[in-house]
Amino acid sequence: MGRVTERRKVIRIRDGVVSARPDTLVAEEPLEIRLNGKPLAITMRTPGDDFALAAGFLVSEGVLGRADELQNIVYCAGATVDGSNTYNIVDVRTAPGLVMPDITLERNVYTTSSCGLCGKASLDAVRTTARWTIDDTHGDTTPPVRLEPELLAGLPDRLRAAQHVFDRTGGLHAAALFTEDGELVDVREDVGRHNAVDKLVGRALQNGSLPLSRTVLLVSGRASFELAQKAVMAGIPVLAAVSAPSSLAVDLAAESNLTLVGFLRGASMNVYAGEHRIALQAAPAAAQS
Secondary structure, three states: OOOOOEEEEEEEEEOOOOEEEEEEOOEEEEEEEEEEEEEEEEEEEEOOOOOHHHHHHHHOOOOOOHHHHHEEEEEEOOOOOOOOOOOOOOEEEOOOOOOOOOHHHHHHHHOOOOOOOOOHHOOOOOHHHHOOOOOOOOOOOOOOOOOOOOOOHHHHHHHHHOHHHHHOOOEEEEEEEEEOOEEEEEEEEOOOOOHHHHHHHHHHHHHHOOOOOOOEEEEOOOOEEEEEEEEHHHHOEEEOOOOOOOOHHHHHHHHHHHHHHHEEEEEEEEEEOHHEEOOOOOOOOOOOO
C-alpha cells in the first residue's frame, strides 16, 4: 500500500550555500472509486483512510446516509497487467435493495469541476439530494448551537497541533471536527482538503454518527462550494475556514441554514451566513459629536 510520505532528493540553497539532501514529501496517488462494481469517480489523494474517503464521497453524493446502507468496501485486485493490487481502486458495495440516486457524469460534474453547471443548478442539486436539513435543535428541550467567537478563534491552533504529517512535509491540507464545546472529535489530512473532509464524514458514517448535527467543521485554506456542499450533506451546522469562502459557498450556506465563517485567524473572523449561531456582541455606538 502506498505510504503517506515519500523521500526525494532535493538541491537545497540557503544563503548561497548549495547542498544535496533527501526531503520528505507527501505522497499523492489516484484513487478510483467504484460503486457496486461500476467506475464512478477518480480523485488524487494521500493514501490512507481510503475506505472512509470513499464512504464520505458517497455521502456527499447522496448515495449513503446510514451505516446500514453500506455493505462493505474492498480494494480491487487485478488493477495492473500482472494482476497485482495497487491499492488505488476501491469498490463500495451498498446494502441490497438500496435505491440509487441518478449518479451520472452530468449530475456529478459540479463536485469535481469548476465548469459545466451554473450556480443555480449546483444549488438545486444539493437541495434535491440532501438527506437532512441543517437543524441543530432536537425538540423544544435542546437549545440551538451557539458558539462564542473566542471558542472559534482557538480552533485553528488546535487543528495545526494535530497535523502530524504536515509537520514532516509542510504540504497537506487538514479538516477537523469539533464539538460545540470545542472538543476535538477527529482530524484528517490529505493533499486535497475535499478528501480530508470526505475522510471525516466517511468515518462518521461508519460509526453511525450521521447527521453531525452539533459539530463544527474546520478546514485549512479556503471554503469552496464543494466543502460547503459536503458540510450540508453531512448535516453539519457550522463550517469555518482559515481563508476566504467563494461566492457560491456563501449562497449555499445562506440557502441551507449553514453557518459559514471565513478568515478565521487569531481573534479575527468574518461571518458570511448563519450568524444566529455566533454569540455576537454589537460594537458600541459611535459617540455623538
